[in-house]
Amino acid sequence: NAGVTQTPKFRVLKTGQSMTLLCAQDMNHEYMYWYRQDPGMGLRLIHYSVGEGTTAKGEVPDGYNVSRLKKQNFLLGLESAAPSQTSVYFCASRDTHPTGGYTFGSGTRLTVV
Amino acid sequence: AQKITQTQPGMFVQEKEAVTLDCTYDTSDPSYGLFWYKQPSSGEMIFLIYQGSYDQQNATEGRYSLNFQKARKSANLVISASQLGDSAMYFCAVGRGFKTIFGAGTRLFVKA
Numbered sequence: 001n002a003g004v005t006q007t008p009k010f011r012v013l014k015t016g017q018s019m020t021l022l023c024a025q026d027m028n029h030e031y032m033y034w035y036r037q038d039p040g041m042g043l044r045l046i047h048y049s050v051g052e053g054t055t056a057k058g059e060v061p062d063g064y065n066v067s068r069l070k071k072q073n074f075l076l077g078l079e080s081a082a083p084s085q086t087s088v089y090f091c092a093s094r095d096t097h098p099t100g101g102y103t104f105g106s107g108t109r110l111t112v113v
Numbered sequence: 114a115q116k117i118t119q120t121q122p123g124m125f126v127q128e129k130e131a132v133t134l135d136c137t138y139d140t141s142d143p144s145y146g147l148f149w150y151k152q153p154s155s156g157e158m159i160f161l162i163y164q165g166s167y168d169q170q171n172a173t174e175g176r177y178s179l180n181f182q183k184a185r186k187s188a189n190l191v192i193s194a195s196q197l198g199d200s201a202m203y204f205c206a207v208g209r210g211f212k213t214i215f216g217a218g219t220r221l222f223v224k225a
Binding site: 031033035040041042043044045048050056058059088090092094098099100101102103104105106107 | 206
């Protein structure tokens with residue numbers, strides 16, 4: 001099925017470890033986003049990309065890095081995980097039409113101990 | 114800065130009845146979009162409906178309609194003929210692209 005695929009779905013990290021979350025979309029969307037969801041706070045934007053080779057910071061970028069080497073992939077990296085990064089991470093994409101809502105991946109539940 | 118308020122942390126509705134989920138927002142942008150998303154217990158986020166700030170008519174998508182009152186800066190979601198499968202978290206969002214922000218959500222419980 002067409003859509004946004006996130007891997008992994010679950011992960012437990014120790015403080016200080018690093019990891020990369022992968023997001024892949026097959027809808028040829030230009031725009032891709034990484035959000036984190038914390039209880040009672042809705043979704044907050046970490047980083048986003050408006051096209052291949054471009055990235056920009058969102059509302060809460062500290063402690064994260066991203067790359068978009070290919071149009072279909074958007075990677076989120078945590079260089080040195082902290083307990084404050086325990087969250088559910090969502091990748092989303094959308095096309096350039098302004099009326100289009102996001103298509104979200106199924107999320108990654110990350111716990112940092 | 115943009116801000117969204119969803120004042121109802123939890124709502125109950127009887128199956129087959131209609132329910133309104135409230136959303137108010139504050140933005141200084143002259144043009145913006147309003148969105149509603151559904152998050153079932155399985156965790157995925159599902160796009161439901163969109164309304165543009167300059168659209169004259171309220172948006173509808175099947176059983177979902179968006180009651181948009183621009184002067185009051187409100188964009189309430191109306192679900193008609195509620196079904197058990199409508200039990201979920203519902204998020205209101207406002208903005209465009211990377212400027213989109215999300216509310217904290219309303220949890221809807223549909224009773225049989």
